[in-house]
Amino acid sequence: MSYPFSSALITGASSGIGEAMVHELGDRGVDMVLVARRRDVLEALAERYPNCEVLVADLTTEQGLAAVAERIGDVDRPVDLVVNNAGFGSAGAFVGIDADRLDDEIALNIAALTRLSHAALTVMMQRRRGWVLNVSSIAGFQASPGLAVYAATKAYVTSLSESLHAEAASAGVVVTALCPGLTRTGFQEVSGTEHFVDRFPDFVWTSAHQVARDGLAAVAKGKTVAVPGAVYKGIVAATGVTPRPLVRWLSGRLGR
Ligand SMILES: NC(=O)c1ccc[n+]([C@@H]2O[C@H](COP(=O)([O-])OP(=O)(O)OC[C@H]3O[C@@H](n4cnc5c(N)ncnc54)[C@H](OP(=O)(O)O)[C@@H]3O)[C@@H](O)[C@H]2O)c1
Structure with missing residues (x-):
């Protein structure tokens, strides 16, 4: 596939979906700005392209955010595509998770x-050219007891992206929410969901490259919204027509 963008800024570029x-x-010759905290990993990746x-x-x-916002807004070095991919989750009972960790999430x-x-939209809408890809999750389509704050943050990401898609369209700018299901990355270790790897069969796992x-x-x-994989397209469609109490119950059982 060839892409219409010739430059991109990717957050969370050091691992998993961002690295993919x-x-x-x-590989398609797009110029890139790689954003994350681990300099050594980013530098090794950057050497390849x-x-x-x-x-x-x-x-x-605030300092980190300001630096990235400034780079996106640099009119002399325009970025066509911004991928907001950096993110993490916290598994467990809401009251059992450290409150400072939830603040960071x-x-x-x-x-x-x-x-x-x-x-991104401030400069792109002026330029009348640009693409924003916000990485959400299928967790955002329903409440998820045991991953409560994570699911709520992703519901926000999908909702915001859908609204911004409509607002930016008239300026020729695209905003898309990407909603992956289970994907083997660093996410499982960081979020405390390593047990999902044994619990769920291979066919429900999507590769970071496919996502x-x-x-x-x-x-x-x-x-507007992308859900990778036939399994997850089916789950999202079923969620929309299943009574909410049943969806909550099922989601709580699966997340244990
Ligand atoms: N894996 C899944 O099953 C799954 C499913 C649905 C959605 N997602 C979403 O996909 C996105 C990517 O996650 P992933 O699965 O690829 O996990 P991952 O392998 O853990 O990657 C997370 C990335 O975010 C970066 N990051 C974390 N905290 C950061 C911070 N404070 N500042 C800047 N960068 C930070 C990490 O880099 P550094 O540590 O170097 O900073 C890393 O590059 C996330 O938004 C996640 O919610 C994942």
Whole structure:
């Protein structure tokens, strides 16, 4: 697939879905700005592709966010595509999770994504050219006891992206929500969901590469919401017609 964008900034580029996007875009000659906290990993990735910048930033800090927003807004070095991919979850009972960790989760999954979407749309809508891909999750389509804050942050990401898709369309700019299901990445270790790897059969796992390709293809085609994989397309369709109490119960059983 060839893409309409010639430059991209990817947050969470050092691992998992973000790293898979780096390979997908880098192999097609797209110039890139790679954002994450781990400099050594980003530098090793950047060496593999020409015109690849490293921007080390912790997106839960004002300084990190400001640096990335400034780079997106740099009119002399325009970025065609912004991928808001950095994010993490916290498994367990709501009251059992450290409150500061939940603050960081909301800061990264919601506040940083909002700020960087704002920075991107401000320049892109003036330029009348641009694409924003916000990485959400199928967890955002229903309540998820045991991953309560994570699911709530992703419901926000999908809702915000759908609204922004409608607002930006008249300026020729695309905003897409990418909603993957289970994908083997660093996410399981960080979120405390390693037990999902043994619990769920292989066919429900999507590869990071497939998620990356489906998401990039969707934003390139101007889609509003993308759900990679037939299994998850079916689950999302079923969720929409299943009574909410049953969806909550099922989702709580699966998340244990
Ligand atoms: N894997 C799944 O099953 C799944 C399913 C649905 C949605 N998602 C979503 O997919 C996105 C990517 O996750 P992943 O699965 O690829 O997990 P991952 O392998 O753990 O990657 C997360 C990325 O986010 C970066 N990151 C974390 N905290 C950060 C911070 N404070 N500032 C800047 N960057 C930060 C990490 O880099 P550093 O550690 O170097 O900073 C890493 O590159 C997330 O939004 C996640 O919610 C994942």
